[in-house]
Amino acid sequence: MRVAVVGATGMVGEVMLKVLAERNFPVTELLLVASERSVGKTLAYKGKDYTIIGLSDAVAAQPDIAIFSAGGDTSLEWAPKFAEVGTTVIDNSSAWRMDPTKKLVVPEINANELTTTDKIIANPNCSTIQLVMALAPLHKKYQMKRVLVSTYQSVSGTGVKAVRQLENEIAGIQGEMAYPYPISRNALPHCDVFLENGYTKEEMKLAREPQKILDDRTFSVSATAVRIPTAGGHSESVNVEFLNDFELNEVRRLLNDTPGVTVQDNPDTNTYPMPIYAHDKDEVFVGRIRRDETQRNTLNMWIVSDNLRKGAATNAVQIAEYLIKNQLV
Numbered sequence: 001m002r003v004a005v006v007g008a009t010g011m012v013g014e015v016m017l018k019v020l021a022e023r024n025f026p027v028t029e030l031l032l033v034a035s036e037r038s039v040g041k042t043l044a045y046k047g048k049d050y051t052i053i054g055l056s057d058a059v060a061a062q063p064d065i066a067i068f069s070a071g072g073d074t075s076l077e078w079a080p081k082f083a084e085v086g087t088t089v090i091d092n093s094s095a096w097r098m099d100p101t102k103k104l105v106v107p108e109i110n111a112n113e114l115t116t117t118d119k120i121i122a123n124p125n126c127s128t129i130q131l132v133m134a135l136a137p138l139h140k141k142y143q144m145k146r147v148l149v150s151t152y153q154s155v156s157g158t159g160v161k162a163v164r165q166l167e168n169e170i171a172g173i174q175g176e177m178a179y180p181y182p183i184s185r186n187a188l189p190h191c192d193v194f195l196e197n198g199y200t201k202e203e204m205k206l207a208r209e210p211q212k213i214l215d216d217r218t219f220s221v222s223a224t225a226v227r228i229p230t231a232g233g234h235s236e237s238v239n240v241e242f243l244n245d246f247e248l249n250e251v252r253r254l255l256n257d258t259p260g261v262t263v264q265d266n267p268d269t270n271t272y273p274m275p276i277y278a279h280d281k282d283e284v285f286v287g288r289i290r291r292d293e294t295q296r297n298t299l300n301m302w303i304v305s306d307n308l309r310k311g312a313a314t315n316a317v318q319i320a321e322y323l324i325k326n327q328l329v
């Protein structure tokens with residue numbers, strides 16, 4: 001495969017290259033693409049140096065697959081240009097996710113929707129991916145009515161500038177701010193921009209994307225998204241009301257039997273998922289599984305995953321692998 005990685009110098013881009021190499025993705029030619037600021041610099045992949053090129057040159061090269069992690073505006077402008085020359089685009093930004101003509105894919109759940117005509121495929125939001133990975137098997141069995149989710153999101157989810165802000169604050173250095181407030185020793189109830197309804201864009205992604213991925217509008221999701229000074233992954237406190245009752249042991253078994261999900265849940269040994277241990281792993285970890293004693297058929301759980309891996313790079317590479325395996329590219 002002739003593969004372009006757009007946004008190769010970014011937070012997701014760096015992990016994308018790592019995941020492509022680790023999974024031995026069948027790359028015959030690699031195009032590393034970033035903004036004009038980075039053109040001419042070099043990045044290494046599997047021990048070989050590659051020179052960063054610009055978007056026009058990458059389109060002219062007509063790669064088979066382009067994996068975009070370069071922000072929504074770049075995707076809106078450039079993904080169609082790649083699609084026009086026959087490239088299949090897998091996009092990590094929010095640009096195409098809710099476009100009814102584009103598929104929003106978590107391979108373990110709905111890759112079977114993909115066809116050869118899908119030239120721009122959307123990767124869901126990082127906090128959505130880990131949420132639906134845990135919800136999908138439970139929804140299938142017990143039918144969700146309502147989900148309440150509060151997130152504890154890593155600074156790596158905002159990109160290079162935010163990680164630098166946290167590192168600078170810890171080191172006592174004045175530097176550029178990615179957030180309107182300090183993030184070290186703080187919690188910002190503010191991920192992405194505020195919308196007219198008082199929610200943030202991140203919260204509305206959590207509300208809307210699960211319905212599209214699970215192809216079901218009969219349940220609702222209400223979210224509060226919070227940025228905290230961690231780097232390894234996003235955590236989510238999730239309360240789910242089902243139509244049907246459940247057994248806790250069966251819930252644990254269903255989750256453990258789900259490819260890509262690992263249950264870490266034993267209060268006796270203080271076993272529960274945490275971002276420092278989820279860091280650099282592909283799995284979605286679920287713990288603190290317990291019944292909500294205040295309401296019928298309702299479950300509480302805690303979900304943690306590395307936002308740069310399953311939340312972005314790994315999910316995108318899994319989509320690409322599915323396309324190849326099923327001769328859709």
Ligand SMILES: NC(=O)c1ccc[n+]([C@@H]2O[C@H](COP(=O)([O-])OP(=O)(O)OC[C@H]3O[C@@H](n4cnc5c(N)ncnc54)[C@H](OP(=O)(O)O)[C@@H]3O)[C@@H](O)[C@H]2O)c1
Pocket residue numbers: 006007008009010011012013033034035036037038039055068069070071072074092093094124125126156157158159160161307308311312
């Ligand atoms: N971080 C996450 O956990 C996460 C998860 C899921 C999805 N995403 C999405 O992935 C995208 C990248 O996020 P990130 O966290 O990796 O951000 P980042 O660290 O700020 O990196 C942004 C990347 O995009 C490139 N870029 C920016 N403007 C460009 C332009 N006009 N033309 C070409 N390349 C351009 C940058 O190149 P330069 O280095 O040359 O500026 C850099 O490679 C965003 O859309 C984000 O929403 C992020």
